[in-house]
Amino acid sequence: MPQKIILDVDTGIDDSLAILYLLASDDAEIIGIAATAGNVDGAQVAANTLAMLDLGRAPEIEVALGAAAPLAVPLRTTEDTHGPQGLGYAELPVSARTLSSRSAAELWVDLVRAHPGEVTGLCTGPLTNLALALRIEPELPRLLNRLVIMGGAFNHPGNTTPTNEWNIHVDPEAAKEVFDAFSAAPQDRRPLVCALDITESIEMLPDHLAALAQAAHSAPIEQVGAGDPPEFRSAASNPIIRYLTDAVRFYFDFHYQYDLGYLAHMHDPFAAAVALDPASATTRPATVDVELAGTITRATTVADWAGMWGREPNADIVIGTNPAAFFERLVTRVGALARRLYPEQS
Known part of the structure; x- marks a missing residue:
């Protein structure tokens, strides 16, 4: 049976790949x-x-709008990383689909209550909506099947400050509320945390885009590179491949600008893959808390691996995986989705 997924996103480039990955997965x-x-x-x-x-020619899926700002601080956005609209160089038509009449927090609570023990929550953005949902229904940690979080940095530098990962940085109060609340989760339902320690090893390269085009039977097979001007746009015949090329190329350019190489860290689709197949990752239990008072360390995630705080673990942190196997699944699944949905362009 497919896993029931509630997806909580701040849809930028890698979130969009997570959406496509889930739509392409029969087990989701x-x-x-x-x-x-x-x-x-x-x-x-x-x-x-x-x-x-x-x-992705998806069926009707309820999309609910969340809080306009974090719990306690002004909203900070990152168009420099994801482009002016959040999708890199890509531009998509405005959808005729409508938003839900309920809030994102209400959606969380209502759907989990309707399917107790069956729902996997996947958070690839700040944890604001989930924190608000927990205020409505404190039993969520026991009602969910599992929670997967893309966020944090432990034995690894931050990508927003020297110690902060972006999603936690945007709303650290929400992150702390979530980790505190999930201290009540049963051991087999502790959140799976995909932090920068592991997600920065998930390096997408231009060859992966070319492999996706080949899997989708899209033409031409384009090989993007650091010399492409910002105004370049994909001529791929398949709309999904065309979108991916234009979106991800912006992400490549961003990483290249910061001397990380002509590549892109695919944090969010990796978290989606872990949500569907936890066995694809090696994890280690820890007690996670979030620093709120530090002058230069605010929003830092701290993991007590050794039990020094005397508190039970409230998370299973991903410490290992096989990036090549992940990209093979991504290319196979999303390539097949693109080929199936747009056969006339394949």
Whole structure:
């Protein structure tokens, strides 16, 4: 049976790949999507999410708009990383789909209550909506089947400050509320945390885009590179490949600008893969907390691996995986989806 997934996203480039990965996976059933302000503002996140569902020719999936701002601080967005609309160089038509009449927090609570023990929550953005949902229904840690979080940095430098990962940085109060609440989760339902320690090893390269085009039977097979001007746009025959090329190329350019190589860290689709197949990752239990008072370390995730705090573990942190196997699954699944949905362009 497919896993029921609630997806909580701040749809930028890698979130959009996570959406496509789930739509391409027979073992996933997205039952609702919460749009969280983060990479771009909440309204743009919602618009991007609806447009991605159109591109993926998805059935009707409820998309609910979340809080406009974090719990305690002003919203910070990152158009420099994800582009002015959050999807890199890509531009998608405005969707005719409509947003839910309920809030993202209400969507979380109602869907999990309706399917106790059956739902996997996947958060690839700030944890604002989930924190608000926990205030409505404190039993969520026991009602969910599992929670997967892309966020944090432990034995690894941050990507926003020297110690901070972006999603936690945007709303550290929400992250702390979530980790504190999930201290009540049973051992087999502790959150799976995909932090920068592992997600920065998930390096997408131009060859992966070419492999996706080949898998989709899209033409021409384009080989993008650091010399491509910003105005370059893909001529791929398949709309999904065309979108991916234009979106991910912006992400390549961003990483290249910061001397990380002509590549892109695919944090969010990796978290989606872990949500569907936890056995694809090696994990280690720890007690996770979030620093809120530090002058230069605010929003840092701290893991007590050795039990020094005398508190039970509240997370299973991913410490190992096989990036090549992940990309093989991504190319196979998304390539097949693109080929199936757009056979006339394949």
